[in-house]
Amino acid sequence: MAETVLQVKSVTKHFPGVVALNQVDFNNYAGEIHALVGENGAGKSTLIKVIAGAYQPDGGEIIFGGQKTVWDSPHQSREAGISVIYQEFNLFPDLTVAENIFMGNEPLKAFRLIDYPKMIKESDELLSKFGICIEPLKKVKDLSVAEQQMVEIAKGMCNQTKLFILDEPTAGISDQEAETLFERLAVLKAEGVSVIYISHRLGEIFQIADRVTVLKDGNLVDTFDTKAIDKNTLVSKMVGRDLEDIYPPKGGEAGGEALSIKSLSVGHLVKDVSFSLRQGEILGLAGLVGSRRTELAHGLFGSLPITAGSYKLGGREVSATNPQASIRSGLGFLTEDRKNEGLVLGQSIEANITMPILAQFANNSLVDFKREKNFCQQEMDKYAIVAKSGEVLVNNLSGGNQQKVLFSRWVQACGGVLILDEPTRGVDVGAKVEIYKIIRDLAESGLAILLISSELQEVVGMCDRVVVMKEGRLAGELENDQISEESIMHLATLSRENFVCD
Amino acid sequence: MSEAFKKVVSKIDPSIGIVSGLVLLLVIAGFFVSDRFGTTQNLLNILENSVSLGLASMGQTLVILTGGIDLSIGGIISLTSCLTSGVINGNSSLMFPVIAGVLLLGIAIGALNGVLIVRLGVHPLIVTLGMSMVLQGVTLMYTLEPPGAMPLSWDLVAYGKLLGVPVAPLVMVLIFIAMWAFLKKARLGRYIFAVGGNAEAARLSGIRQNRVVVFVYTACGFFATLTGLYLVSRMGIGDPRIGGYYMLSSITPVVVGGTILAGGKGGVIGTLIGVYLIIVLRNLLNFMDITSFYQWIIEGVIIIVAVSFYVERKKV
Amino acid sequence: MSGTTINLERAETSRLAQAKPFFQKYGLYVFLVLLILIAVSTSPQFLAPRNIQNLLTEGAPLGMAALGQTFVILTAGLDLSVGSLMSSVAVIATSIAPDNVMILPIFLIAIAFGALVGFVNGWLVTKRKVSPFLATLATMIVLQGLRFAWTKGAPLSGHLPPGFRVLGTGTLLSIPVNLWALGFLILVFAIVLYRTTYGRKLYLVGGNPRAAFLSGIHADRVIIAAYMICAVLASIAGLFLVGYVGSVDNWVGKGYELDSIAAVMMGGASFKGGKGGIFGSLAGVLVLIVIYNLVLLLGFPIQTQLVVKGLVIILAASFYLTRGD
Incomplete structure (x- = not known):
């Protein structure tokens, strides 16, 4: 050798x-x-x-x-x-x-x-x-x-x-x-x-x-x-x-339409995207890095401006121009980059969980710490967040536990549709399996879930339906047996304009 | 020809365009405001008034390009100006050794700033603020009044003329051009931008960023000392309180010239034009009999307007 | 987890590393106690009630300014206009009738003026995206210009309502009046910071503005409010300062911006935001005024104070940082 x-x-x-x-x-x-x-x-x-x-x-x-x-x-x-x-x-x-x-x-x-x-x-x-x-x-x-x-x-x-x-x-x-x-x-x-x-x-x-x-x-x-x-x-x-032990079995009946997007554009980033999502369904949003899946999510959430088109949540037209309004109309968004866009690392588990719903724990602007603590303890038990107490700084948690903190936050805050952007990035396998189960349970409880993921296996293993994006546009949609790593990759790279010399 | 011209124009940073345009506008306005504005004497005045601010801002630009800040410039200027005239005390045989010593001292103070920032990991603002207090204190312990005197020959630095043209403003412009070339062409110059633009990427690219940081603060100490020596020549004597003005004023031309406080973007040419903007403005307001009080207001407004016009860098 | 054995191994290797968190958390308090011990042992007058009273009376305006500065630095900003605002408020106070009846109106006007300045700072930082350093530097210069334009550059004196002297130098139950005021403000703003939703949001926004925004917190409003709190407190500090000094010149508040920033940074805050708190900042203020007092008591020239202060600021700030932080 x-x-x-x-x-x-x-x-x-x-x-x-x-x-x-x-x-x-x-x-x-x-x-x-x-x-x-x-x-x-x-x-x-x-x-x-x-x-x-x-x-x-x-x-x-x-x-x-x-x-x-x-x-x-x-x-x-x-x-x-x-x-x-x-x-x-x-x-x-x-x-x-x-x-x-x-x-x-x-x-x-x-x-x-x-x-x-x-x-x-x-x-x-x-x-x-x-x-x-x-x-x-x-x-x-x-x-x-x-x-x-x-x-x-x-x-x-x-x-x-x-x-x-x-x-x-x-x-x-x-x-x-x-x-x-x-x-x-x-x-x-x-x-x-x-x-x-x-x-x-x-x-x-x-x-x-x-x-x-x-x-x-x-x-x-x-x-x-x-x-x-x-x-x-x-x-x-x-x-x-x-592999069979990782992903919970699919199934469950999809209900009424929870989110429907019509020719939505977000600046020059996302162009003319339409699809819909039903209650109880897990819809995968796949594509290469740079296919603008995250930007689409930010458009829906009001953190990037929508420049054309519209979307409905639970049948009602939404015109959210900021995250506050989106949250109020029932949307939750667990962001891809949990360190920069999700968690406040130097703050406690409790402060991170109640971030969007702090007002619920306040009387006349004074925080009711006892009520908040009790609530967070329940949440930590529910999601099996391993930490000595809710006062532990999020910084000191493992990736999986950090992610579960975010799940707890957004499940509480959202009222029907939850966008998950790379929810298992940087967590170990054990936590991954737990998170997959959480996602499936949420769907079965009637939540509509839009799952953005770069891990094809995950998309294939978790999603009831998949839409594929390519350079800011919709490249295609896959259902049931059509969903495979190959078919997704095919759509994601199909006839891609590129800068390679002739 | 026009194609080439367009290409050149498109390469110029928009902020430099804006500031140059403003300077031009002010100069044109000057001719309308007062007959005396356009006189050779007044134009030379403007050039001479810009030297000290230019030298101080030169060092500040380098520091800000790395994403830092140096609040000790004023302290260095006060200390070096006092030491120079105080120790020399009119004795021309002491002139060169003392000036050499003072330059070394300024460089050492700058280097110490850099080393403290790198080694202690304390924010540059705090390190240089502390340093500024120490230097100001040391200066005031040394003297409370303008000390000693300079030999007459040192006047040449500020007032020397060659064929009727004052030398100092010319030298200052040459220093700016040299530093522009250094930032553009020398490896270390490019590393200054790299460290300011993306410190972690610079580290992973194998750039020894600590050295770059120490270098810029050292250079800043050097330029602050030059400012001090120039002011000693202009006033004929050092002054323990003269530096105070430069602590924050050295920052204005830098940011007005398009260098962003976050670092990694900008350059010395913008700073030079920023210096002229401030000096011409001041000159003009004097002709309009507007007191320095209103000049401050205008300076503050210019900072805000300029900075909020420049688009901050987008992250990759 | 599988890491247990290794963790033990690590603990063995670095006793020093264990001491570090303690020092990071309580370093300034330890330092303050040491400083006081030095003061007590080198100067018998230090503990004299009169000296303590003087020291605290003199320090109270800085305490108020640092209290406000804490709020702004928690948002990853800083406020350079504090000193200039204090001077401006002092000038305003002397420009209104020197009658005790006017004390309350003067306070109200000063607070309103501060709120306006703070709003402008906050607006520039959030809506115009001007960096806090430049926005507040500009405000500082503009206020300076306005003040001098108003006074024509001449120092004013003797036009204060006499009651201000009492506020600045008097005592109540042998405790300085301005210390009572500081105590009251600490109480109020400690509640705001540690008990209200606003305080919680301030830490969240400071720690990660993007995450806070994406969680439905109006990050801009939180930041603007912080600048307003800072400026209002600076205005109040300016009034107590002018009461203490008795006469007003145009630079009476000079240096308070940097001293208050230094105090807050020594107290464990970070320019990255989301770190630090009121009590650390106040400890930082105490360190500064004890140094000042000590230099006087020991009969060193007053300039020594600057040197010692500078060194202490650098040293104290370095406690809180670990390499690569």
Whole structure:
């Protein structure tokens, strides 16, 4: 076998309230593509940040190029030849494409001046290697999400890389663009570069990876040869149980129309979307990153302005221009980004639960803390939120418990229709199963649920019906047996206009 | 030709366009307001009046570009101006060693600001506010009155002329152009924007942001010291209270020139035009016999109007 | 969970880390006690009732200003117009008839003026999206201009209703009158902050304005109200200050904006908002005035006070931060 480029030995990393990595072992050979898989919150992103020196491990060691390394900052790992494409974009919106690609790695002239002509030329070459036409002097804020993703990838490829780490590089790009990426990775592999590849799209992993390592809840499950394992086995390793046990059985009778949307547009973001949702139904809203599902939800909720069209809640026309009004008319919205848009992390569980309905616990503006406390205790029992008391700061809860706090909040506050945007992002499998059960129970109790999710499995496993969005428009609708990962992907990427050169 | 011109125009930041337009408007208005406005003497006056504010705002721009702020500029100006004239005390043989020493001191104070911000993790506003109090206190312990005297030759800094043209305003403009080129072309210059634009991304890109932060506060200390030395030349003597004005006034031209307090966007050219805007405005109001009291009101209004016109950066 | 064994292991390795939360929470109080001990041991006059009375009388206006500043800093903002507003209110007070009958009207006018200024600040910050620093800096400059335009730059004196002197320097049951007033304001605003829905919303909006907005809280209104509370308290502080000083010049409130911000920050607040509280801020005020008093008692030149104050502000603020926070 080829030489070992990277060896991770029993690495441990804690965050407040969570063990993100628990004595994980991992290694990578030269000229190998090694896939890293696991559910959201399994510890993949933490592991690569530890490898890249962005986090310092609490225990264990990392051996890179035969030497034990202790990196205080990403600067050192970069110098050593590790290049990372992170899941969240790490771009500078007000700088140009070329500057972004070469950030931290600029070609220099005398006096540490940047050699712009060279930088622009090399950016051009690099981008055209991917067959992409992006003007290197354009500012990044003027690019589309997919273009930004390609810039991020190009950024990772520009230096003398020995180990190339990609975290979900294909989350926002089309199959065609992904193929170009895979070709590049094959070339790098042939040149002896070692690659760590994280993806939710399991198909890709079987297509390009040599080995695959499974993480679950911060623990190493095992490492397999991709030839020696099939997709179903891999999935059951990832979730730690058989698929049938994860999703509650579908069914239940759908009632009357709870939400109906007619040719709704939200600025330039969402165009002419129509669909309806019935009581007791779970409707999936699927699409690639950048397909504007979240923006549609914000339009409904009054946090982005609706520019055309209308919608009805329970048969009544709604014209909400702010979340207060939407909540009053019966809508609840559990946002995708729970740290930035959902929770107030520095406040207690109680304060977070009663946020939209605080007035119910007040007499003449004075908060009745006793009543609030009792109510929250009931809620914590109901949703099995694990914490010493309701006064515990939300910051100290695990992802799953944080998410349950949000469920408690929104189920209380909403009056008929609940929008769930990525409700299981960053929670462990146990909590996931609980949340799926909560969602199904809510539907059975008559609530209409719009479930936005990027995890196709989840959409397939949970939804009674699915609508697919593509670049702000409706791409199609799927029902019953039509719902499959393949059919959703097909609609989501179908005849997508893209920026690939001819 | 016109295509090329359009391309150039489209590259100019809209905020710079707005401020330049305002300056132009004020100058045109000036010719109508008073016959004396357009005289060479008055125009040179305007240029000379802009030097100290320009130098102070130069350093402030660098700091604000990283998303920080420096409230200690005033303290540094007061301290360095007093030390210079106080220690030299008319003795021209001491002039150069003292000036070199004072420059080093200013740089060291700036560096200390940066190190404290990086190491203690305290917000720049608090660190530099504390530093400003310390410096002001030290200055007042050193002297309560304008101390010592400067050799006559030091007057040349502020009043020197070359072929009838005052040198100091010219040098200031050259410094701005040099810093513009530095921010545009040098790696460190680009890193200043990167750290201000997205600190975490900068860190993950392998930029040693602590060094960048320490650098900008050091540079700010340097420019504040230059301001102090210039003022000593202009007044002929240091003054323990002269810096107070610059603490907050150095921020106005920066933000009026389109640099946003959040960092990562803007630049020194906008600041330079912002400085001229304020100085021309003041000059004009003087001709209109409007007292400084109303000038304050107008300055406040300009800050608000300018800033609420510029669109803050959208996150990627 | 599987983390238990590792957690134990970690606890062993970092005794120091355990001490840190304590220090973060109570650091300023410990510091204050230390400072008082130093004061007591170096200067016998420190504990003299007269000195304590002086110290508190002098500190009361800063206490009021810091009380208001706390509300604004909780929203992740700050108010630089506090000092200028205090001066302006002082000028207003001297511009109305110097008759004790006018005390109540003067208070009402000052409060209304403060509410207006606070509203403008809050409006600029929320509706015009001007950063708090610049919005309140601009208000500060504009108020300064208005004040000087009104007074023509001349200092005013002796035109205050005599009752103001009593408010500023008198005692009631041997406790300074302005301390009674401060106590009353603390009580009122502690209830507002810790017992009302508004106080709860303020912490929620400060901690995460986006999440608060998406939960149906009128974040803008909450923030505007915070600026109004701050400005009203600054106006009241201005009146007590002018009562204490006795005469008015145009700069009487100068420095109060930065001192009040420093006190609040020492008291555990963060410019990121949602953190800190009234009692921390008041402890911060006490630290500042004890330093001031100590410097006087020890006979150091008054300028030393600035140096010590500057150092203490930096030091105290660093208690609350962990690296990478």
